[in-house]
Structures are given as C-alpha cells and as structure tokens.
Amino acid sequence: MALPADLAARSALSRVCTRCSVSLRTQPRISNGFLSTSKQQRRNITRFPAATRAVQSSPTKRFPSVFARNIFSSNAQAPAPESTEPKRVLASDDLFHSFTNSPIPEIRRRAAYIRQHASCPHPDHQPHGNAPPAAVDFECPDCGIPVSCSEEHWADDYAVHLEICDTLRQINEDDHDLRSGRFFPEFEYAGPQMEEALVNMTNWDTFLYTRQFNAINDDRSMRQATRLLTYPLTIGSVIHELSPYNIKKGGRLTTEGLKSFSALRYTLHPRKTGGGLDVKGLRVEAPPVRLFILGARAESSLPRDVWVQLAHLFPRSRIHLIFIGPESMANRDDEFPLPPRTPSNPFGAIVEDRVWPTMKISTIVDYYHTLHKTGYFYPNDPYFDCFVMFHPGLGHPASSHEWEETLPCLLETKAPIIVTGYTQQDMERDIKWVNKKAAGEFDVLMEPGENIFRSLRWDLNDMDPQDISAGNWGVWAFRGKRYEAARKDNVE
Template identity: 65%
Template sequence: MQVEIAVVLTASAVNDKLTEPSLPYIPPSSTASRQQPSKEQTYLRPDDLFHSFTNSPIPTIRQRAAVMRQNAYCPHPDHQPTHLPSSPRAAATSTLAPAHVRHECPDCGIPVACSEAHFADTYDQHLEICDLLRQINEDDHDLHSGRFFPEFEYPDASIEEAQINMQNWDTLLFTREFTAVNDERSMRQVTRLLTYPITIGSILHELSPYSIKRNGRLTSEGLRSLSALRYTLHPPRTGAGITIAGLRPNPPPVRLFILGARAESSLPREVWLQLSHLFPRVAFHLIFIGPEALANRPDDVAPPPTPGNPFSAVVEDRLGGQMKISTYATVFEALHQAQHFAPYDPYFDAFVLFHPGLGHPASSASWAPTLPILLDTKIPVICTGYTEFDMQRDIDWVKEQGGGEVDFLLEPGENRFRSLRWEVNDLDPGDVSAGNWGVWGFRGKRYEADRYEEKRGE
C-alpha cells in the first residue's frame, strides 16, 4: 500500500521566530565516510569545544556572531523595545535608544548585552539561560569540529516482526537498531534532524504513545481521525508476489500536507526515509509547498511550467522504493483553488505544520485565508511549536478564527520526540527554544446527520 505525504507552505507564512536556524546538510551515510577532509579543515578536540562566538576558530560561527552584533539588541530595560516579546515576560519601556549587543558573556561566549554595565544589571536574568547558551555554543562547535559522526548513520528497514517502542527517544533508537548513542551531545545532534519524521510517525503509528487513556492527550475525535489513517498505514498482508498469481491492486498513496515547510524541506533524504521504515507496508509521497520550500536547496531549481507540471514541482521519485518527494515553490491557496490535490480523503490525507506561527502578529494575517481551507477539508492537522508560549498563542488564534468550527484531536503538550538540542535566535540571544518542543492537533468540526423517517399510517 502506498502512503503519499504532501508538505504545504502558505505564501507568506512567516516563521514565529524572527529567524529560524538552518539545519546542516548531513551527507548520506554511504558517502560520508569516503569524503576526504579539506587541508584547511579545523579540528577541535571533544574537550576543546567552548569558544567565544566572536573569536571562534570556525569561520561560519564568526559570521554568525557578526550577524548577532549587527541585528540583535540589548535586552536591558533602559532601552526602548524593538519588537514584541517572544515570551510572557513583557519588556519595560524607557527613553534610552536601542543598542546592538556588543558584550559577550564569559561563561557562554555569546553576545548578550551592549556593554559590561548593562550585562551586570541583567546578569540575574541571563543566568536563567546561561547554561543552555553554553550548551548551544559547544554543540555548534561540535558540528564543525571535523570529527566523524556515527550518530548520522541511519539504519535500513527492520523486519516486520521487530516491533518498535515509541515511548521515548531511547526506546525508539534501540528498537530501530540505531548505532548506540552513548553521549548526550551526540543524542542532541541526532534528534535535531530526526524530530521531524519521528514526530509525524509517533502520532500516526498504531503504537503511538498518545492515546485516549487518562493523560494520554488524544481526544475521542482524534481517535476517529487517526483510526482512519491507521487503517491505511497498517494494512493486512495481501499475499502479493512477483509472479502473475501474486499481482494485487495497490490503493492510492496517502498524502500528508506539511504546511509552512522551511528547513525541513532540505533535510537529508535518509532522514525522511526513517518515516517510511516505521510503516514498512506503505509508500509515502512528501510534498513540500511554499515560497521558502527551496530556500535551503541551492542545487534544486524549479523547472519551467509545462502542461504535465503546471506548478513547476521539483520531483524526487523512488527514494528507497517507498517514498516520493515533490516540492512546490508556490502558495497553497493557488494549488487548492486549482484543485490540484482534490479530492481530500481522511483515510489518505493529513496536514502537518512545523512551527507555523499561526498566532504571531507578523504571520497571522498570512495564515488567515489558509485556515478556512484546512477546516473545510475535515482532514487532521498536526501542529508543533517552539515553546509552550508559542504553541498556546497558535491555539488561541485557531479558536478565535475558527468560530467554533474546530475539533481538537490532540491536547497541547510537550512532544515526546522533540529535538533535545536547544537553539538560540540570532536576532534575540535571550530567546532559546527547541525544535518541535510541543505538539497538538485539530481539524474542521464534523457533524453527524441522523435520518428520521415518518411512521407509516400517520
């Protein structure tokens, strides 16, 4: 059976963050070990990963520090605020003009204040995230340390009799027979990429950790929607074979429309193949749609429109034999109005939104025309958020804009398969978050129609 997943991005869907850290390209495992290091490659020992961003031996990190110093502002309350707060803590107002960060914290090595005096005044507030910033610093240097990354060696499909355990990262990696990850830093690096396919799989799989039991977070409406998808994702054996007698008809592919695709569209394809390994009897079609879908893929150029490909999709077919990826550098509304994906089927379709920023003031207007389309399809929508504040803001916006026509499928909460690695916003060093930290789900409200027949003889 085939499962087709479509990844959709609205035209002007702006990231809830002011900037989103781009994911590093990890070469396929078959070629990573054969690559020869450059003569100018900088090597860092595991005990020498902490360096000041400004004076880092890695040119890429020095450039990142320059971006921070040119764009990030000092968080001291004496300065006038430059943007809306990204957390419930409101910024104080003052008459002092905003100033860019210049002073680096000696403990975390990241520019966080405009001067040493202002850094001392806000030191108590900075201590809340200083350890996380130092961890981010060391993780970034680790990625550029020149070491070999065995954690990026991904296993192939397991035998069907080997059941997976999706209670947490440790049990999943063990039952999927990943190379043993015995270091916390290596675990953070590998989960940063795997969080995208595994978050989807952990919700759709029949062994999902989310259930209708107490504190299981899955609602009764969510069980109805996911049961339809699981019926397709876990089909019975059909007795198909390579002979004439073994020919069997294949059902249509299942599509997952992931809205707001950005960095996830440029993930190594070996990462997305891990999703198909969770469902060995089906094939997937990932469809990334949106203006930013090709932003981190300089080698992929949209072809000119043709009658067979009117929206200039970049198609990658037969990945691993069970996956196809199509990328549309256009808006979802245009594709929907052209009925490019119609009709939608609750047994074969679902939407996924990674950090969409639905309720963010900078992006909510662009999502306004998209939400009614999602609700009209009655297809499940899975959403993630960077933080609890970010996720709750999106939920409040959906409730307000939905006008009572929304059924919640998965109660909001922390994602069991969130990225264990923390990230810092380059435009606001005080803003620390984790990829896919929280997850929740909704769809358009369904109404049950009961038919009453008049009694005969009356």
C-alpha cells in the same frame, strides 16, 4: 573535501528553525545545498579512490567538517589523490569559544550578525526605560555569546541572564562540535527491520534501541541526532499504531482524534494479502498516503536519509511527502533550478521519486490555498491525507496574515492537521489564533503539550539571544468539524 551529506546535516542542524525564514534571507547563500546532496548521493561512487571506495559506499557513513580540505605539497609534481579524511579543527575538550573569537569563520559571521541585529535586554532600554535601544556588544564570558550592550548592563542584569546562561553555553559548544571535523557516528541511520521487531515509542532511548540504531552514549551526540530525526519522528509518533498518544487519561488524544488517526492507521498498516510478484500474486493496493508539509522551510531540505526513517516505520505502505510553501526551495535554487510551469506540471513541482521504493517527495513553491482552490489535490480523503505544519507561526504578527486564506481550505478537507510549536508560548499563541479565526468550526484531535520526540538540542534566535527554543517542542492536532449540528428551539 567535505562530503555533500556533511553540508546537509551541518546546515540543517545549525540553521533549521522557525525563525529561519528571517535568517535564511539575511545570511550568505550556501553554495552547496541539500538537494545537491540527494543528487550526488545517487552518482556512481567510482569517482573516489579505490582505497576509500568501501568507506564511501554509504553516503551517511561519514560526516567530515566543511573545513576539511585536501592539502597538497607546494613542491609536488602532481596533485595527490583525493582524500576523504576529515581535518580535525577542534578537539572534544576544546569546544567552548566565544562567538566573536571562534576559530570557525561561520560562527564569527554569526556573532557579527547578532551584534548588528540583537538589542540589549536591560530594563533601561525597554519602552519605559531611561535609555534608547542599544545593540548587544558585550559577550558573556561564561556562555561566549553577545548578550548585553556593555559589561555594566550585563553585570546589573546578571541574575536574569543566569537563568539561560548554561543553556547558551550548551548551544555554543554544540555549534562548535558540529563544525569540529570529528566523525559523527550518530548520523548512521538504521535501515529496514523485520516486521516482527516492534518499535517502542515511549521516548527517544526506547525508539533508537528498538529501531536498532547504534548506541549513542553521549548527551551531545544525542542532541545532534535528534535535531534532525525530530521531524519524521514527530509525524510518525502521532500516526503510528504504536503511538505513545492515546485516549487514556493523560494520553492527550481525544475521541475525535482516535477516529481520524485510526482511519490513517488503517491505510498505513494494511493487512497481509498474500500478494506476490507473479500474475497470480497481483493484488489491489491502496494509493499512497499523502503527507502535506505546509509552510515548509529548511525541513524540506533535510538529508533524504532522515525522511526515509518515516518509510521504515510503515514498510507495507507507500508515502508521498509533499512540501508546500514559498520558502520550500530556500538556498536550493542554484543546485536544482525550478522547472517551468507547463500544462502537465502547472505549479512547477519538483519530484524525487527514487528516495525509497515506497516513498516519493514532491516540492512545490507556492501557497497551499492557491493549489487547493484549483482542485490540484482533489479529492481529499481522511484515510489517505494528513497535513503537518512545523512551528508555522499561525498567531505570530509577522506571519499570521499568510495563513488567513489557508486555514478555511484546511478545515474544508476534514483531514487531520498536526501542528508543532518551538515553545509553549508559541504553541498557545497559534491555538488562540485558530480559535479566533475558526471558533466552532474545528475539533481538537490531540490536546496541546510537550512533544515526546522534540529536539533535545536548543536553538538560539540570532535576533534575540534571550530567546531560546527547541525544534518541535510542543505538538497538537485539529481538523474541520465533520458533523453539523442544528439547534431546535423549544416550541410551547
């Protein structure tokens, strides 16, 4: 039987994407979601056989495939004890299969979805071509993904396809690896560490080493691990006092950015007060730092062990993660129905207050501007608040209208706003939209550029196989202007 942690990690790795707002609505609903993971991980482990109880004491120790099932003999008199050993579906040297003929049913369904919704990119099917649009129906033999309507168009446009063919093959193999049924040591996350052991955030390798993660010596395993960790680490790398971003030349942090993030760091890295557990040791503590994840989609459903890594980076501060967005509970309603809206809980927030002693997670299915106008989170303080938007599509034609009311509310808070993009084009489009809607009303805190802690795994857009991206590829930050300047005309 597949463990709940596997369902969370597998789904997050394969479906978390800026385009998931479309794909999640069109794909079959997942019967075992992320929130049930956090609930089941807290249950008593005595339901496991005694022989396997030691292995199962930590839910993140083993991530077997969803395709592993208990196999009982047909002539057995009684059911065999529940087995936690995964059934290996694919060997490490047998990961490449065409999507259509894949041994994994989920990937075959994905191939059918691509054939139904993706269009052939050949110039003949473009607006000025001599043929009407056509759906993709031919799989490239090198990458195994449907990319053209016919073999003739694939061969004719092969030079263009060759630019991304190797990356598509890598995506193919990574997807099969995730469902192969192998043991995933890269999902064994490091726990707390002593404060004297400083974290090095120069890159992924130095961070994993100084955080005492198990060594990851395989490129594919590194890609699988960073696909999840990119979310907490993108935030941590910007607001941590040892951040790789600075005001030096090429450091991308602006003077205003240093002011804003220094305020946050003052709270996140409090000085030692000598407090204790007795009455004489009581000390006044700062309120939790609130990290608002706006437009939350699948990142709100990541295994909670992933988000706890953020708490380990700031062991002496309290953190309150608040996921806000109409899709923040996508594919989770069956496992955790939304609570009714009551006077004490006017927006039906779901609160998980046992994630970690210093971390609490809340999820609200609503738009941020709706909550802001009611004063639900008032007051906002730059010392305790930070907003994060993971590839929100601010400038995308299909989603920009949803941010029209939110942007002025965000600028009003004067708190830092961290934004990521899944490609450089996507990030530049968002910046252009913000400049158009709020020119002269905001300060750039961090210049746009590639995110040091981006996902190393590439993702495929099922609506357009030519469109590949990496989670949180780029990052930049801004906030509402805190200083008003008035021009004085020269008087003769």
